[in-house]
Amino acid sequence: MADPQPSFMKSLFQGKIEHELLFPHPTVESKEAEYLDTFVDMLHKFADDHVDSVAIDENAEISQEVLDGFGELGLWGLIIPEEYDGYGFSQTAYSKVFEEVAKVDASVVVTLGAHSSIGLKGIILFGTEEQKQKYLPKLAPGEHIAAFALTEPGSGSDAASIATRAELSDDGDYYILNGNKIWITNGGIADVFTVFAQTEVEVDGEKKDKISAFIVTRDMAGFSSGAEEKKLGIKGSSTTELHFDNVKVPAENLLGEKGKGFKVAMMILNSGRLGLAAGCVGGMKELVEMSTDHALQREQFNSRIADFEMIKDKIAHMEIEAYVTESMVYHTTGLADMEDVDYSVESAICKVYAAEKLWHVVNEALQISAGAGYMKEYPYERILRDSRINMIFEGTNEILRLFIALAGMEAPGEYLKKVGKALRDPIKSAGLLSDYVYKRIKRSVAHPEMPQAHEALKPSVDAFTRYVDEFAGTVDKVLTKHGKKIIQREHIQKRIAEAAMELYAMATTISRTTADIGSQGEEATEIGITLCNTYCEEAWRRVRRRLAMTESNQDEGLNAIAESVYKRQGG
Secondary structure (H helix, E strand, O other), X not given: OOOOOOOHHHHHOOOOOOHHHOOOOOOOOHHHHHHHHHHHHHHHHHHHHHOOXXXXXXXXXXXXXXXXXXXXXXXXXXXXXHHHOOOOOOHHHHHHHHHHHHHHOXXXXXXXXXXXXXXXXXXXXXXXXXXXXXXXXXXXXXXXXXXXXXXXXXXOOOHHHOOOEEEEOOXXXXXXXXXXXXXXXXXXXOOEEEEEEEEEEEEOOEEEEEEEEEEEEOOOOOEEEXXXXXXXXXXXXXXXXXXXXXXXXXXXXXXXXXXXXXXXXXXXXXXXXXXXXXXXXXXXXXXXXXXXXXXXXXXXXXXEHHHOHXXXXXXXXXXXXXXXXXXXXXXXXXXXXXXXXXXXHHHHHHHHHHHHHHHHHHHHHHHHHHHHHHOOXXXXXXXXXXXXXXXXXXXXXXXXXXXXXXXXXXXXXXXXXXXXXXXXXXXXXXXXXXXXXXXXHHHHHOOOOOOOXXXXXXXXXXXXXXXXXXXXXXXXXXXXXXXXXXXXXXXXXXXXXXXXXXXXXXXXHHHHHHHHHHHHOOOOOXXXXXXXXXHHHHHHHHHHHHHHOOOOOOHHHHHHHHHHHHHHOOO
């Protein structure tokens, strides 16, 4: 069995800081940085002249002129390798552009993300050379648009329960695809779809249903898309059902290995969540600017509202949240750009954290704008509606919290299982038990170190390293107490996940601020240092509370209240 890929967060669950995955904070390569400046400049010039967010929202449509303009700018092909007529951007460079597109319009960035982040990503990751040559050159300029089709009427976050089926024909030349997908972004405008379906495979001599991935095109007989959905927000993006009625999909359109479609989907979504998170960063930055301008101009009681401390508190926390989220997201894109690094937990953290911080920033921005924020003539209510989807897209935040906790606890759980077995034969297993005792003693008397961090961040570093120990110790306690039943203890999983998110945010912000001090100097980074230390001072208290509540909580009472509501409704 191959050694597991290194993972910063999975190691943190065991109380270990993988320094080489934390320092230095990633940067964009100089060649890509030059391209980035050009892309961003062209993007905003084009948007100023052609993108009307009010019209997009009211008409529930992005004009063909804008879609074609994206092609001329090269936005459809950013992550497609150069040999297939794309730009071959790294995940970091792509996310930087994605952040800027998010500042332009939410429907626009969702359309681009559904194409690049998830729609065609599977072909890049798992496609054969023939598949890449056939599809990518038309997807790169936007001649064809891509979409990702996983969700079904009876299957949302529970992807393994999809009902769409693909049966191999007797001659083995094609698969017969039947089923339906719902809420597919780009569903009404895409030409190429990554579609997931159940297929019959043989496992250990038995026939079982396993998910497989396929490349399906709009021109295949029996394929159709439904009417555009009417949505709360992101109205300009296309969202439809897809219908497959005996669609003959050529056998060569199987994407990846037969029966390995779940892996294909998860690998695509790991990457896609980073694009979504980068888009949230762009939205947060835009809102900080809008709110600041309003606060500086609006006067009440003969003073600018910007001078009132409650407004300062809002602006300061909005800025902190944008800074921390940006640090987290671009650290993770740097991990994604490395070879053989497991960033699945980090990617999920970015999606959950960024989506929720954007929602908070939107709410605060609307509050600062007060009555004006509630009126359609101002952009705040539209931005609020557009932002709400991020907590649902690409795995709901509830499901991803469970993933973060359970994926992180997997290795500690296996280790404790071995310790439990060793206790039955302590003499034979003395080495393992000694290692376990050593780790427990070390955790109680010495915290992990972070020598690469700048001394100006010592308060943040001390808090982080202390609570890495507390976190790992709590993980051990809950696993020892609950064992396999931890899977049913979702209240506890939620708290573990939220503590993990805060710790990752602390770590990546320390790394980013250290890098800024190194490149700009301590004096020029004074506000960045204050941002980092202020955030970490607040974050460790939230971590402490969540860890304490794994033992002392009101979980039984909460469950009883929910059950009483179900009973009242006849459930």
